[in-house]
Amino acid sequence: MGAAKSKRVPRAVREQQMLDAAVRTFARRGYRAASMDEIAEGAGVSKPLVYLYLNSKEELFSRVIRRESAALVAAVTAAVEPGAAADRQLWSGLKGFFAHTAERPDGWAVLHQQARTQGEPFAVEVAAMRAEIVRFVTVLIGAAAKEAGCDGELADREVAGLAHALVGAAESLAEWANARTADGTSAFGVSGERERPTAKETAATLMNFVWAGLGRLMAGERWAPGG
Template identity: 55%
Template structure:
């Protein structure tokens, strides 16, 4: 039932999806869907939570370990882009549908985003080896990765490995300016 719900919500959106369609796609009766999942809102929340846990597990597995921060960040980006490409309905639920419906759904998606940003922030902090706004940089990188995943998975997009490599080049070049002598951006004058 959950797979059918993710597919339906991902393709049609929360408002357009019906419990009848979800039940039919799952091959069960509509009362059975309600018996286990109570309401459309509960079902959608359950979908967001399940898909967020799955994406977080993939990213966490890729970034954990003893390798260099650059290698771990690159592996995390590749895992993220691969997951979003292989699970387009799940990604649509997490990236567009949950946020578009407002509360309480947006908060569920935001929790996932913040956890991924936490992993990224730790890696940036290790890589920078000096003062930098690791949390702000992590939020920027996560936002860029989300936007790139939406583009990469659409018409004219690109493969996960290419998306990860492109974003990694951009990020690592930028982090290089932060780790170079005099690279602390907080001490530079603001641009006019």
């Protein structure tokens, strides 16, 4: 008998391998500099097969954005503890966000650094993901206001603004926590700096900043400019 033929890799599995390689390449090279040759090599396939499955570099990048966006939204929503107090829900959501971005720093780099700067349709897809997270956070803040008995005092516009501010702060902190040097290693631990903060530590930093302010706001304390 001749040698047994190697088992054929299912298309769905092969596509995920290509997407994994694409995420790594786009994160490190940037969209413009990334080559299909490098992506194919990283996936262990031929370049023609990448084109056969994913059509073009633009379509490949769009697929990467959609996959990483869906994974991030799923991680945040799944992390929130159903039925918990408002602060626990916000806390668990933040931990889920920072844990996911730490576990998938290349995916986060593609979403936060690459896709938003490449124009349509890529920026539009990332904006849709961000809007979904903002809506989710708006619900959490609204629930916190209701729990504090001041939901009538916080206008929908103000709650939405707070949600946008919180998401923006989380994005900025995630970029800081996942900062890397030119060779792709963590920027923390270099030149005597401390180790990279954990997802729990980063979430606590933001929670302490946000919840203290929300607590005062919901207690009726508002800052006003003098003069």
